[in-house]
Amino acid sequence: MRVARLKYAHSDPLFKYSGLNPVPTSNNESIKLILEEEVDVAFVPLTYAAHHCDVINMVPYFAVYSKGPVLSARLFRGSGRGYAAIEDTSVNAGALSALMGVSFERVSDPYDALRRYEGVLVIGDEALRMTALGLPYIVDVGELWEERIGKPLVYAVMVARIGADNGELMRVINGIRRSLNSFMVNPEPLIREVAGRLNVPEWVVRDYLMKSIRYEVNDEVIDGINTELEILKLPKCIRVLPRQC
Numbered sequence: 001m002r003v004a005r006l007k008y009a010h011s012d013p014l015f016k017y018s019g020l021n022p023v024p025t026s027n028n029e030s031i032k033l034i035l036e037e038e039v040d041v042a043f044v045p046l047t048y049a050a051h052h053c054d055v056i057n058m059v060p061y062f063a064v065y066s067k068g069p070v071l072s073a074r075l076f077r078g079s080g081r082g083y084a085a086i087e088d089t090s091v092n093a094g095a096l097s098a099l100m101g102v103s104f105e106r107v108s109d110p111y112d113a114l115r116r117y118e119g120v121l122v123i124g125d126e127a128l129r130m131t132a133l134g135l136p137y138i139v140d141v142g143e144l145w146e147e148r149i150g151k152p153l154v155y156a157v158m159v160a161r162i163g164a165d166n167g168e169l170m171r172v173i174n175g176i177r178r179s180l181n182s183f184m185v186n187p188e189p190l191i192r193e194v195a196g197r198l199n200v201p202e203w204v205v206r207d208y209l210m211k212s213i214r215y216e217v218n219d220e221v222i223d224g225i226n227t228e229l230e231i232l233k234l235p236k237c238i239r240v241l242p243r244q245c
Helices: 009-015 027-035 091-100 110-114 124-132 141-148 166-185 188-198 202-212 219-231
Strands: 003-006 023-025 041-045 056-066 073-077 083-086 105-107 119-123 137-140 153-161 213-216
Touching: 003 009, 003 027, 009 056, 009 124, 009 166, 009 188, 009 202, 009 213, 023 027, 027 041, 027 153, 041 056, 056 141, 056 166, 056 219, 073 110, 073 124, 073 141, 083 110, 091 119, 091 141, 091 153, 091 219, 105 110, 110 119, 119 124, 124 188, 124 202, 137 141, 141 153, 153 219, 188 202, 202 213
Parallel strands: 003 023, 003 041, 083 105, 083 119
Antiparallel strands: 041 153, 056 153, 056 213, 073 119, 073 137
8 A cells, every 4th residue: 555654753653663664745735635545544634635525535544633832833923024834834823913913924945034924934854953042932833822722723634436345454553653652662763763853952843743743643632633624614514434443
C-alpha cells in the first residue's frame, strides 16, 4: 500500500520505526497525491479532507493535533503593517482568521515578510527554527485555540482512499503504532536526529514532540474535529471508518 507522510518533524515519530516507506509531501500537495491515486493513505490537513469526502475516509487511529501551545505554528511579530502567512498553511491560517478576524497575504519567505508585515504566520520546521532563535511572536495558534475553544486543534488527519484494502490499511496502522510506541519508549535518539537536521537545540524538539504534538485519536479528538469544522465553516461530511481493533 502506498503511503504519504507530511514532511515536517511532527511526523517523524509516526514513521521513523514503522517499516513503511512513505512519500514525504507538503500540506498543500498531500491531498493531490490521494486525488491523483499516487498514494492510498496519507495525512492531509483537515481543511482539505473536508472538501473531498467523495473520495476519502478518515482513519480514526492517528492524527496530528495539539491541545495547548504548539510551538510550530506562531504568528511572529514583524515591523510592518498587515498580516502574512506562508503558503503551506490552511488550518492555522483559518484558525487565526476565525479567532482574530484577520486576513493573510501569502508569502514564500517568512524572514523577508517580517520586515513588511505586522505579523507573519509560520508553521512547521521553520517555525521551530524561529522559536529556537527566540523571535518575538504575537500568538501561538495552539495556545490561542485552547484558550478560546478548549478543544484539540487538529492539523492533519489520516485518510484512505475509498475502496482501499482493509488488510493493507491495518498493516499501515500497525506500522505507525509500532513506530510511535518505539519513540515513546526511547525518544532521545530521534530527538537528537531531528534537532541536528533542523539545527535547533534538543530542548525545542523534546518539548515539541513530547509535550506539544499529539497523535492518538479518541472521542475528544473526534469532537474537536467537528467543532473545528464548524468554526472554520468547512463541510461536515467527513466519513470516519469504524475501528477494527
